[in-house]
Amino acid sequence: MWNNVKAVIRREYLQRVRSRWFIFATVAAPLIMTGMVVFPIWLQTRSQRGSNEIVVIDATKVLTERLLPDLEDGGWKPRVEPWSDDAVDELSARVEDGTLGGFVVLDDSTLRTGQATFYTSDRPSPLRQLTLRTAVSRAALGYALDQSGVDATTMLRGGDLDVRVLSESGTSAGEPRFAVAYFGAFFLYMVILLYAVAVMRATLEEKTSRIVEVVISSMKPWHLMLGKILGVGAVSLTQLAVWIGAGVLMATAGIPSLLTARPDLAGLADLRDVLPGAGLLALFVGFFVCGFFMYSGLYASVGAMVSTDEEAQQAQFPLVMFLIVPIVLVMWVIQHPGTPAAIALSLFPLFTPILMWARVAGGGVPGWQVGLSFVLMLLAIVAIAWVAGRIYKVGILMTGKRPTLPELVRWVREA
Amino acid sequence: MTSDGLAVSLEGVTKRFGKRAAVSSLDLDVPRGVIYGLLGPNGSGKTTTIRMIMGILHPDEGSVSLFGGDPDETRRTHVGYLPEERGVYKKMKCLELVVFLAEIRGIPRDEGRRRTLGWLERLGLTEWADKKVEDLSKGMQQKIQFIGTVIHEPELLILDEPFSGLDPINQDVLEQIVLDFRAKGTTVLFSTHLMDHAERLCERVCLISRSRKVLDGKLAEIKARERKGVVAVEFVGPDRWLQGPEIARVEKVNGGLNLILAEGADHQAILRRGVEAGVEILRFDLVEPRLHEIFVRHAGTDAVGDAGTPSYQSAEVR
Numbered sequence: 075m076w077n078n079v080k081a082v083i084r085r086e087y088l089q090r091v092r093s094r095w096f097i098f099a100t101v102a103a104p105l106i107m108t109g110m111v112v113f114p115i116w117l118q119t120r121s122q123r124g125s126n127e128i129v130v131i132d133a134t135k136v137l138t139e140r141l142l143p144d145l146e147d148g149g150w151k152p153r154v155e156p157w158s159d160d161a162v163d164e165l166s167a168r169v170e171d172g173t174l175g176g177f178v179v180l181d182d183s184t185l186r187t188g189q190a191t192f193y194t195s196d197r198p199s200p201l202r203q204l205t206l207r208t209a210v211s212r213a214a215l216g217y218a219l220d221q222s223g224v225d226a227t228t229m230l231r232g233g234d235l236d237v238r239v240l241s242e243s244g245t246s247a248g249e250p251r252f253a254v255a256y257f258g259a260f261f262l263y264m265v266i267l268l269y270a271v272a273v274m275r276a277t278l279e280e281k282t283s284r285i286v287e288v289v290i291s292s293m294k295p296w297h298l299m300l301g302k303i304l305g306v307g308a309v310s311l312t313q314l315a316v317w318i319g320a321g322v323l324m325a326t327a328g329i330p331s332l333l334t335a336r337p338d339l340a341g342l343a344d345l346r347d348v349l350p351g352a353g354l355l356a357l358f359v360g361f362f363v364c365g366f367f368m369y370s371g372l373y374a375s376v377g378a379m380v381s382t383d384e385e386a387q388q389a390q391f392p393l394v395m396f397l398i399v400p401i402v403l404v405m406w407v408i409q410h411p412g413t414p415a416a417i418a419l420s421l422f423p424l425f426t427p428i429l430m431w432a433r434v435a436g437g438g439v440p441g442w443q444v445g446l447s448f449v450l451m452l453l454a455i456v457a458i459a460w461v462a463g464r465i466y467k468v469g470i471l472m473t474g475k476r477p478t479l480p481e482l483v484r485w486v487r488e489a
Numbered sequence: 490m491t492s493d494g495l496a497v498s499l500e501g502v503t504k505r506f507g508k509r510a511a512v513s514s515l516d517l518d519v520p521r522g523v524i525y526g527l528l529g530p531n532g533s534g535k536t537t538t539i540r541m542i543m544g545i546l547h548p549d550e551g552s553v554s555l556f557g558g559d560p561d562e563t564r565r566t567h568v569g570y571l572p573e574e575r576g577v578y579k580k581m582k583c584l585e586l587v588v589f590l591a592e593i594r595g596i597p598r599d600e601g602r603r604r605t606l607g608w609l610e611r612l613g614l615t616e617w618a619d620k621k622v623e624d625l626s627k628g629m630q631q632k633i634q635f636i637g638t639v640i641h642e643p644e645l646l647i648l649d650e651p652f653s654g655l656d657p658i659n660q661d662v663l664e665q666i667v668l669d670f671r672a673k674g675t676t677v678l679f680s681t682h683l684m685d686h687a688e689r690l691c692e693r694v695c696l697i698s699r700s701r702k703v704l705d706g707k708l709a710e711i712k713a714r715e716r717k718g719v720v721a722v723e724f725v726g727p728d729r730w731l732q733g734p735e736i737a738r739v740e741k742v743n744g745g746l747n748l749i750l751a752e753g754a755d756h757q758a759i760l761r762r763g764v765e766a767g768v769e770i771l772r773f774d775l776v777e778p779r780l781h782e783i784f785v786r787h788a789g790t791d792a793v794g795d796a797g798t799p800s801y802q803s804a805e806v807r
Contacts, residue, residue, distance in 0.1 A: 081592040089580060285576030287545055288637070291565040292594045471545045 078293040079301040086276070086305025091312060100313050104320040127151045128194075129177040131161050137180050140213035148205030152178075162193075169195050178206070188214040252408060254350050255435035259404045259428045262362055263397055266427060269310040270369035271390070276302055277377030277470070278386055286470050295467040299378075303370045310366060311359075318355060350435065357434055357444070364451040365427030368458055369393065375462035378469035385476050400428035408436045421447050423454035461486055495557065496521045496645045496676040497542055502551035504537055511537040513700045514551070519678050519693075521644075524671050526691035526708075527680040528780075530788050534700045535680040536573050539649050542678075543570050556644070566594050569643035573650050573680075575634055579623035583614065583633050586622055590637040601640065608636040612662065628655055635663070639670070646670060648679040652686050664690060684781040694780070698788040708780070715783050719776040720748040720756050726768035735759050745772065 090096055130145075130152050132138040138154050145152045155161065155177075168174040176194030184190045188211035192198075198206070219226035277299075280286040289298055350358070372393050380386045400407075400419070407416045411433040420429035421443070430447045433439045468485040469477070477485065497519040504512045512534040519525045529535050540546045541553050544560035555564045578586055584605055591601030609615050612632050622630055631654055639646065646667070652660050667677055667690060681687055687694060688708075695705035704711060722731075723745040731739060731746070735754035740747045750756060756775065763770050778786075 077595065078593050081589060085578075085581075085585075085589050089578075093580075280576075283576040283579075284572050284574040285578060287540075287543070287572050288570060288576060288590065289593060290545070291543055291562065291568060291570050293562055 079297050079304070082289075082293075082298055082301025083305040083308065086302055087308050090272075090306070090309045096309065096313070100316050104317050108320075108324060127153065127175045128192075129153050129155050129165060129174060131155050131157050131165070131177060131179055133157045133179070133181040134185050136217055137184060137210075137213045140216050141180070141209055144209035144212055145206070148202075148209060150206070166193060169193055178210070180210070184210065184214055185217065251435060251437055254354070255408045255432045256404065258350070258358060258435050259432045260401065262358070262365065262427050262431055263401050265310065265314070265362060266365040266369050267394070267397055269306055269366055270373040270393075272309075273303055273306050273370040274373035274377035274386060274390065276306065277374050277466075278380065278383070281378060281470055282381060290471065295470055296463045298470075299371075299374050299463060299466045303367065303374060306370065307363070307366055311363070314359065314362065318359075322355075354435060358431065360448065361427040361431045364423075364448065364455065367455045368424060368451065369397070371455070371458040371462040375465035375469065378466040379472070379482070380476050381473065389476060396424045397428070400425040404428060404432045408432050411436050411438065417443065421450060423447075423451045426451050494520055496555070497678060498554045498557075499538070499542070500552050500554075502538075502541060502548045502553060504534075504541060504546060504548050510700050512541070512548075512697075515697070515702055517695055517702070517705070519676060521676050522671075522674050523692045524667065524677045524690050525679075526687040526694040527678060527697070528682065528684070528687055528694055528784060529680075529697040530682055533697050533788070535682075535697065536649055538697070539570075539573075539647055539678075539680060542647060543568070566641070567644045569638040569641065569646045571635060571638040571646075571648045571651055575627075575631055575654075577622045577630055577634055577637075579621070581622055582619050583609070583622055583625070584618040586633065587637045587640055591640045594641040596641055604640055605636065608640065612636065628659060631655060632659065635666075639666075643675070645676045645678065648677070650681055651679055652681060652683055660686070684779070684784050688780040696784060696787055703787040704783075711783065712777055712780075715778045715786070716775050718750050719778065720750065720759070721772065721774040721776050722746050722748060722770065723772040724763065724768050724770045727766070730759070730763040730766040730768055733759060733762065747776070 126149065128145075128150055130138055130141065132141075132154070135157075142152055142154070155165075162179060165174065165177045169176055172195070176192060176198075179191045179193070181190075190210045192203075192206060216226040280289070286298070373390065376386060376389045376393065380389050403419060403425075407420065407429050410416055416429070416433065419425055420433050422429075426447045430439075430444065434444060464486045465482060468488075495518050497517065499515050499517040502512055502515045502517075503510060515534075515538065517527075517538070527535050527538065537546060541548050542555060542560060544553075544555075544562075544565060553560055556567065558564055578589075581589070584602065587605040587608070588598055588601040591604065592598055596604070606615070606618065609618050612635075614629060614632060617625060617629065617633075622633060625633065635651070638648070648667075651663060651667075655663060664686060667679070671677055677690075679690075691708050693706065694708050694711065696703045721742075731748065735750055735756070735758055736748050737751040737754075738749040740749065748756075748759065750759075760770070760773055763773075
């Protein structure tokens with residue numbers, strides 16, 4: 075028996091992994107995604123390269139020395155020129171004829187409020203403005219603190235904040251964890267649907283081409299269904315492994331070496347804070363695998379009970395709803411992860427992959443809830459396998475019109 | 490009844506689709522080691538019968554047994570089944586498809602590959618081994634499918650309309666392969682509405698029409714039984730001796746006449762009358778009916794338009 079299943083798995087796996095579509099999606103998707111992140115940063119950096127060279131004129135005479143290191147860290151190339159009354163006019167002329175990117179003027183108001191004036195020909199990006207503004211205000215703050223006898227260097231380094239969450243509170247948009255929770259949930263929705271539908275299509279194709287009659291003559295229908303699901307599942311895990319591997323490689327090796335080679339791409343460093351850690355990745359894969367087994371079983375039975383693509387589209391609709399509802403709810407759940415409704419919804423097995431993921435990635439979910447959700451999903455997988463296997467067994471050899479709900483119930487009872 | 494010697498046995502099998510009976514109270518015994526033809530016009534229930542033997546459909550009444558037991562997947566693994574609708578994995582390479590079909594019946598992959606290459610060579614498809622099935626012509630796909638049917642050297646071959654879709658040359662190739670399997674002791678059950686193949690191949694036939702069995706048995710016996718009825722004559726002299734209650738109709742064929750006898754008529758009486766009339770009788774032959782005629786005679790109006798021309802015009806005069 076196991077040999078049969080192995081043969082089906084091997085066929086399904088090799089057919090799919092060798093297909094051009096798979097190779098394209100597996101290789102191209104991470105490239106495109108990486109490109110979507112890196113390209114804008116690169117473009118931005120590139121457009122600013124010419125205007126990196128700026129001049130600092132300091133009427134206060136005390137800020138320059140503190141300001142320069144911070145500016146250099148931020149990717150600027152500052153040069154100091156002496157203060158004079160007509161310096162602003164003269165430098166403005168150089169900016170206008172393009173020989174200078176811009177210049178910063180520090181004066182007494184800078185000392186009091188941290189405010190400075192930046193003259194330039196191109197409006198700098200918000201990020202560039204931020205680095206400049208931060209550098210100036212840090213310099214002013216440092217000077218003021220030193221004057222009052224405080225160790226400004228240590229203070230300004232930021233210290234270490236020990237965060238203790240006393241009660242669960244939501245994650246709000248804008249936090250890195252929110253992005254991980256939200257996009258992770260969306261990604262789970264996409265891959266579960268993608269591969270569950272692949273199982274349905276494969277089943278339908280075997281049924282309509284009637285090859286299933288030949289295959290079934292040598293193996294139990296249930297074994298064929300199992301082999302199909304495991305085969306497609308192996309394909310999906312291969313793809314995920316490549317994607318996650320590429321992501322990890324980029325985060326651990328790619329970004330640091332890129333930063334060393336191109337300090338001007340400092341913006342990329344922020345990206346690392348957004349990426350999930352190993353534990354979260356493992357949970358992600360766990361949610362995907364369980365979700366895939368639940369939905370692929372259901373989708374296999376849909377593929378078996380219909381005879382045409384159009385019928386399949388209609389019949390899968392109730393199943394898609396089980397995936398769409400949590401996607402609609404996911405934003406709310408991320409923001410209110412501790413509410414009884416969120417807990418209950420995320421423990422409903424068909425919703426668990428998306429909603430429990432969103433809560434876990436948002437942070438602060440008790441371990442027992444995660445454990446319980448996996449137990450419930452495993453029970454659901456067994457139940458679905460039992461029901462879907464029976465529908466599959468009858469449906470896969472059935473021709474003619476789609477069964478009604480009472481007929482389906484009879485199939486399950488009698489199979 | 491003991492079914493030890495039977496590859497397939499159906500007892501009182503009925504299958505209905507809605508109100509329409511596709512198969513009605515069918516009894517059928519296929520002994521081991523014979524070539525058995527399941528004959529009938531389109532829509533007479535041949536495919537439904539085969540699908541019940543393969544356990545794809547379940548009879549509403551009656552029982553089906555395969556090798557003396559339930560048609561479960563263990564027994565079905567010893568069957569090579571070619572469905573009427575040609576199903577293949579179109580995206581697979583020919584060689585891989587057949588190796589896969591062998592593998593799910595317990596043939597190791599190496600062995601499966603070896604056998605497949607042998608078959609591909611025999612059927613002139615060697616150069617297509619690594620081509621995708623969808624790149625092949627329909628006829629070639631059908632040959633690949635046939636290889637997949639026989640690759641595990643089954644004890645029983647069940648072929649549903651194996652000849653349709655093949656050109657005459659490949660029909661001959663297929664006939665030869667079927668005969669080779671028969672020589673090795675394989676039982677072959679095939680359905681067809683093309684009587685020529687059945688006539689050449691079958692030792693036993695079962696004729697069904699409108700969901701019911703019309704006749705079955707050894708082909709030779711059926712022919713002997715059906716021989717009465719047509720007499721081919723050639724003679725010199727007046728033809729008044731051909732008028733009598735025994736003769737229902739007279740048809741002109743090349744160089745002679747065919748006498749179609751009335752039900753239960755004694756052909757000897759006609760011969761005697763001819764001799765008494767002093768006619769010089771050159772030939773007086775009981776024509777052995779071709780399966781085609783028997784088919785048409787029994788399938789009746791069902792067969793019209795399906796199985797060829799329902800008349801005796803094609804009867805040979807020897």
